[in-house]
Amino acid sequence: MTGIPTTPGVFTRASSGLVRQVRTADVFFFGFTTIALSYIVFTIAVWGAYPGASMELGTLIAIVGAAGIGGSYALFASMYPRSGGEYVFLSRTLHPAAGFMLSFSFAFWQMFYLGLNGAFLAQFAISPTLAGIAVQAESQALLDFANWTGSGWGLFLIGLAMIVSMSWLHYRGAAVYFRWQKWAAWLAIGSLGVTVVALALAAIGALDFKSNFDALAGAGAYDQVLADGEAAGVLPAAPFDLGQTLNYVLWPAFSIWFAITATSFAGEVKNAQRGMVVGIVSSQVLTGVVFIVLMFLYRGAFGNDFVLASAGGVPLDAPPFVPFFTAIAGGNVLLSVVMSVWVIAIAIFVGGTVLPYTTRTLLAWGIDGMAPAAVAEVNERNHSPHWAIVVSAVVGTAVLAMYAFTDWLTIVSGFFAFAVSFCVVCLWALVFPFVRRDKFENSPIAKRWAGIPVLSIAGLVGGVFSLFGAYRLTQDKVFVLDQGVMVGGAVAVFVAGLVWYFVAVAYRRSQGVDIAARYREIPIE
Numbered sequence: 001m002t003g004i005p006t007t008p009g010v011f012t013r014a015s016s017g018l019v020r021q022v023r024t025a026d027v028f029f030f031g032f033t034t035i036a037l038s039y040i041v042f043t044i045a046v047w048g049a050y051p052g053a054s055m056e057l058g059t060l061i062a063i064v065g066a067a068g069i070g071g072s073y074a075l076f077a078s079m080y081p082r083s084g085g086e087y088v089f090l091s092r093t094l095h096p097a098a099g100f101m102l103s104f105s106f107a108f109w110q111m112f113y114l115g116l117n118g119a120f121l122a123q124f125a126i127s128p129t130l131a132g133i134a135v136q137a138e139s140q141a142l143l144d145f146a147n148w149t150g151s152g153w154g155l156f157l158i159g160l161a162m163i164v165s166m167s168w169l170h171y172r173g174a175a176v177y178f179r180w181q182k183w184a185a186w187l188a189i190g191s192l193g194v195t196v197v198a199l200a201l202a203a204i205g206a207l208d209f210k211s212n213f214d215a216l217a218g219a220g221a222y223d224q225v226l227a228d229g230e231a232a233g234v235l236p237a238a239p240f241d242l243g244q245t246l247n248y249v250l251w252p253a254f255s256i257w258f259a260i261t262a263t264s265f266a267g268e269v270k271n272a273q274r275g276m277v278v279g280i281v282s283s284q285v286l287t288g289v290v291f292i293v294l295m296f297l298y299r300g301a302f303g304n305d306f307v308l309a310s311a312g313g314v315p316l317d318a319p320p321f322v323p324f325f326t327a328i329a330g331g332n333v334l335l336s337v338v339m340s341v342w343v344i345a346i347a348i349f350v351g352g353t354v355l356p357y358t359t360r361t362l363l364a365w366g367i368d369g370m371a372p373a374a375v376a377e378v379n380e381r382n383h384s385p386h387w388a389i390v391v392s393a394v395v396g397t398a399v400l401a402m403y404a405f406t407d408w409l410t411i412v413s414g415f416f417a418f419a420v421s422f423c424v425v426c427l428w429a430l431v432f433p434f435v436r437r438d439k440f441e442n443s444p445i446a447k448r449w450a451g452i453p454v455l456s457i458a459g460l461v462g463g464v465f466s467l468f469g470a471y472r473l474t475q476d477k478v479f480v481l482d483q484g485v486m487v488g489g490a491v492a493v494f495v496a497g498l499v500w501y502f503v504a505v506a507y508r509r510s511q512g513v514d515i516a517a518r519y520r521e522i523p524i525e
Helices: 024-034 037-045 055-079 086-093 096-137 140-149 152-171 174-203 209-217 221-231 242-248 250-264 272-302 304-310 322-330 333-368 386-405 415-435 437-441 454-473 483-510 515-519
Strands: none
Touching (some): 024 272, 024 333, 037 096, 037 250, 037 322, 037 333, 055 086, 055 250, 055 272, 055 454, 086 096, 086 333, 096 140, 096 152, 096 322, 096 415, 140 152, 152 333, 152 386, 174 272, 174 322, 174 333, 242 250, 250 272, 250 415, 250 454, 272 304, 333 386, 415 437
């Protein structure tokens, strides 16, 4: 809490209707799921496009940046423990227009990824894991179904099922959603532990991936993949290259940096000061370490050269992704089923982790008068913002349909806009203790290391990495196929948010509402 009282009558109601029922462990599991370990599949698949890059070192660098970005967001959120993420603390400390514009962009792209995550569940989780099981079980029907899940209708129907189920859980309230998320996370951790053991056994030779692969794809198939890699110029592997490693950082960063969206429901966390910092930063660091462990074991189990060369395709009717190869390494159908659980469990709940940001930000806008009051309505029985959930689900479904049935969208179309938000928040964190000295000194985050505000240290680290990330996104044609579309799309959404802000302020002023007075207070919760 900031100690700043809320003036009676500034807001039209006394509380948001949400209740504090989220624990620090829930915030950690939320971050663990948001980071979407399942999608390590495409982080591995693109490795060969960065000759000489170290996946493990690139991920370690991304973790350092994540700690700075996560620390900046978490400290601000523990200072302003309210629904709405950076909208609340930027609008109250930097400028209302900046807070609204950046949160408008972030919410738009989160809804965008609600739809894409539905498609990713089918494309990168269900399809390759089912294919691995089908090939081992010699079931053509299951293999056909696995390939259907990667088709347009497969992406749409599976994605729609995910959006509907996650929206329903959120409608039932935070307590219900986080209970399901906790059990899914524990299930994933158990399955992940089995996978790590199996990969380690394959890495030391106790399980023979090459023999298993040849048994399924034909004698000499493994060596043929390597020969194809040499013909394509992927092999022999390039020597270590620090520059390519830095370029590769974008890929693990695309997962690890996004645990900060937990700040959107800070108003529902029982101990926000502890829950935000511990939950967000620990999930980034620990899940990032798991990324590194899996990358190391994949290379050891399948062979470094095979991982590089297989991105060009393998002689099996299945997508050449690591969940598929992991199943083959195990050499047992039942083991493959167990090892597929974490991939699918996390991928399902990734969509669920998108909804809190969009729904709580819409609610915060509604409370301030920047959006229709309906999106700020909270269900009295479940304590959930039901209309905000409906809006998010509808937009997400529209995006899902575009991804499934057209080629208009790419996987990472929105990362540049997110990176700009990270830059603004981190650079503001860097200078905040000095330009808003009174607010900082009277806050619970007025802590220092070696005399330097911890918030400024986090902001400096996060600012350097997020600026680097934003710059690389304008240069990297592997990560972003069309920089013009990406930057243009991001700018268009920022401008739309700014226009919305000024129109909303003018409209409320015409109704006699003093919006400026609301922005001088912390919102209700």
